[in-house]
Amino acid sequence: MPITVISDRIKFFINRTRERLWVKPLASCVLSIAGALIAKLADYTQLAQILPSVTVESVETLLSVMASGMLVIATFAVGSMVAAYGSASNTASPRSFALVVADDVSQHALSTFIGAFIFSIVGLIATKNGYFQHAGHFVLFILTIIVFMMVILTFVRWVDRIARLGRLGTTIEKVEKATAEALKRRRDAPNLGGRPVESKYYTGLAIPTDSIGYLQHINIAALQTYAEQINGYIAVAVLPGSFIVPGRPLAYIDAESLVPNDVDCSLVTSAFLIDKERVFDDDPRFGLVVLSQIAARALSPAVNDPGTAIDILGILTRLFVGWKTQMGSEYTPEVKYDRVTVPELSIQEMFDDAFTAIARDGSGAVEVQIRLQKMLSILAAMGDDAMRDAAIRHAQRALAYAEKNLLLPEDIATIRKISSFAFDDPLEERY
Incomplete structure (x- = not known):
């Protein structure tokens, strides 16, 4: 599969994962576990001869304070974020919910709090079971201080953001920004990188779909690849945001030596991502x-x-x-896919x-x-x-x-x- 086709899919997938609240906390948990255990590597070096002594009790005390405090703060953060999400849906529009959830500062804050909690629990268990030696205790102590600083800075920044998150003005700003970015992408590629439509009438073999929902994304690169394989042209009949019903043609294939039974419709329909809701990216x-x-x-x-x-x-x-x-x-827009026409x-x-x-x-x-x-x-x-x-x-x-x-x-x-x-x-x- 061509690199352009893969990168196009990956880019859209990344944009969708940003709207999932669990992604960053999950990554933070993995990094926290790795960070707590990486201190063990110091025990296999000569750092023990030069590092100052740190008592096990001091490390356990810091980790205990962090473990007890981070769970409370994380719970408070989730409650505040849920209230902000509800406010955004009630005061603005339920369709703006995805933009509010994708707020980077809030996701980063929640990830930091949960990650600090996991870090302290893992570090505390390892310490109480004698997993670390002298150098490992010192490295774990330094890591704990760094995590403490990150939590404090993140909390201060997050409090300022949560006071605005969910407010009508903030939600409107997010919608305006998302719309402006979508308009800019469409200005740069009015035909999504394809050729403009020369006639309002479609000719060729219609490619319908069995799906129902909103068209979220069109992989024009994949259509270009298939058009080159059959030595033909593909005319896209719908744009992102259209409501698709079974039997509605997504595109038309025009090729001189085209045999309808030889056309792989699945390669065409797979380039059209249809789901339950509209998204801002290409719409x-x-x-x-x-x-x-x-x-x-x-x-x-x-x-x-x-x-x-x-x-x-x-x-x-x-x-x-x-x-x-x-x-x-x-x-004059650049035509990257000369075998695909897009309205x-x-x-x-x-x-x-x-x-x-x-x-x-x-x-x-x-x-x-x-x-x-x-x-x-x-x-x-x-x-x-x-x-x-x-x-x-x-x-x-x-x-x-x-x-x-x-x-x-x-x-x-x-x-x-x-x-x-x-x-x-x-x-x-x-x-």
């Missing part, structure tokens, strides 16, 4: 959806926080402006993901409608025809929502004036 639209859902929750009568929706409108505008700024007219993201669908729910749920809040119209006018003036069409369509739709739900004629007139950019005819001729 920029998912980030836009999550941001829109957070704004919609803030606009619900139970929360009534239009300020959060206004802030998210600014974030969405910043993301779209960054998308357009990088995707200049002179930009680009639809700016119309991206605007639907970002602004539809906010326009609907914020239709009765004049301040939200004003900010929405202003943000759409900024995007309409970016110089991109597709983005302008999408912005105009959503401005008109938002105005229709506002006219239906705003109570004061003065508020409606204000929204009409701001949204005049979305209409070709003069304002006074329309109303």
Whole structure:
């Protein structure tokens, strides 16, 4: 299997394991056991002649204090993290849970506390059973002091982070960062490294799937390898984030000497990773959806926080402006896989993901409608025809929502004036 295919799979696997809370604590436990036992190696050297004496009682006392304290701190850390995760799901969106769990500082803190506990238990058992000699006791003592320092520094840093983890503002920042990174990757490879689609009609042999769920990742390198083997071309028909049902074609194979019975469909379908949930990595639209859902929750009568929706409108505008700024007219993406065609993201669908729910749920809040119209006018003036069409369509739709739900004629007139950019005819001729 080519190296590019393997590295692509490994990269996606690493990103998924970062979202698993048990990975770093497990690695910390293994390192802790190794660290506690490595002190024995000093007993086989000449270090005993030059190292100062350390009493066994002092080492056992330090390890006992650490063993009793780390279990309590680790339990407290787990409780605080669970509370933060629940807060993130309740105040922002359940779809942001994976980003909160993947917080590096919290995972590092939990790993350090559990690792220190395992280290102290292993060291204490070995010491009480006479496993170490003079040099080993000294090395274990030094390692214990180092672990103590790591625990203190980690705890101080973690307390500062846990005070913010799960807060609405922190969760929004994480979602924005994940969305921006996904958009950047898609800007660098609009067609995921393949060739752009030249026709909206697919030809060739359709490759369906028996799976159901969301498409999380496409291994374009694997499709390129198979296309080279059959001396043909593969047209990808779906993008990450699409909901896949049995029988829906994932791709189409076009080859001159193609015999349908000779096609190994499993080699094609295995390049499409389908699972129960959407992920942020290759799905920029998912980030836009999550941001829109957070704004919609803030606009619900139970929360009534239009300020959060206004802030998210600014974030969405910043993301779209960054998308357009990088995707200049002179930009030519690199084609790494010339036998695979992949469709680009639809700016119309991206605007639907970002602004539809906010326009609907914020239709009765004049301040939200004003900010929405202003943000759409900024995007309409970016110089991109597709983005302008999408912005105009959503401005008109938002105005229709506002006219239906705003109570004061003065508020409606204000929204009409701001949204005049979305209409070709003069304002006074329309109303």
